[in-house]
Amino acid sequence: MTTPVIVLVGPPGAGKSTIGALLAERLGTGYRDTDADIEKAAGKPIPEIFVDEGEPHFRELERQAVRTAVAEHPGVLALGGGAVMDPGTRALLKGLPVVFLDVELADAVRRVGLDAPRPLLAVNPRKRWRELMDARRPLYTEVARAVVATGGRTPAEVADAVLEALRPPLAPTPDTTQ
Numbered sequence: 001m002t003t004p005v006i007v008l009v010g011p012p013g014a015g016k017s018t019i020g021a022l023l024a025e026r027l028g029t030g031y032r033d034t035d036a037d038i039e040k041a042a043g044k045p046i047p048e049i050f051v052d053e054g055e056p057h058f059r060e061l062e063r064q065a066v067r068t069a070v071a072e073h074p075g076v077l078a079l080g081g082g083a084v085m086d087p088g089t090r091a092l093l094k095g096l097p098v099v100f101l102d103v104e105l106a107d108a109v110r111r112v113g114l115d116a117p118r119p120l121l122a123v124n125p126r127k128r129w130r131e132l133m134d135a136r137r138p139l140y141t142e143v144a145r146a147v148v149a150t151g152g153r154t155p156a157e158v159a160d161a162v163l164e165a166l167r168p169p170l171a172p173t174p175d176t177t178q
Contacts, residue, residue: 003070003096004077005029006166009084009140010101011133015150015158016078019101022159023076030075034065034083041065046080063088070096081132084139093143099162100144104151 006023008016017033024031035046038061042049049058062080066089069077083089141147146165150158 002072002074004032004073004075005097006076006162007070007093007096007098008076008078008101008162009093009098009143011081011103011129011136011140014081014101014103015155016101018155019150019158019162020076020078022155023162026159026163027076030073031078032069032073032075033078034062034069035078035080037065037069038062038080059086062086067092082136084136084143090139090143096145097166098144098146099165100140100147101158101162102140102147102149 005027006020008014008020008023010016020033021031038049038058039045042061044052046058049061059082062083063086066079066083066086070092079089084093146162148158148161148165153161
């Protein structure tokens with residue numbers, strides 16, 4: 001079975017797409033985003049799926065997209081912000097090199113703006129973003145092997161921090177001076 005070399009999780013505005021593409025380039029591997037997979041399969045943007053079929057239908061498409069991507073994508077994988085809400089998805093991520101890209105509200109707003117077409121942030125986006133983070137932060141942390149704060153860092157610096165966080169610790173060298 002093929003599994004991703006890195007899985008990125010985090011809220012909207014964390015930089016999953018930007019960092020994922022940069023990591024894939026550095027590692028010489030492919031990049032995949034489950035939100036893009038969902039849009040391709042549904043033939044329409046995620047906000048339209050929410051409006052036309054509702055959030056439960058979207059979440060089912062998301063579960064399927066994550067399951068497929070985890071099983072077949074050997075590169076860098078970015079999950080949608082709410083994917084970790086599903087217990088089955090969290091179980092799939094156990095043992096994988098998952099990194100939670102942690103972002104503060106001010107940085108998220110600066111990066112994507114909260115007026116972008118994000119269905120769960122449509123009404124009072126700042127307050128809703130905080131509520132989503134209160135609910136999701138423990139789940140992001142639960143699935144993550146590492147947490148990388150993105151605040152005040154360039155995409156290149158975040159990518160460096162992700163690679164450093166996933167680097168295996170060096171084995172101690174034997175002391176030959178005794």
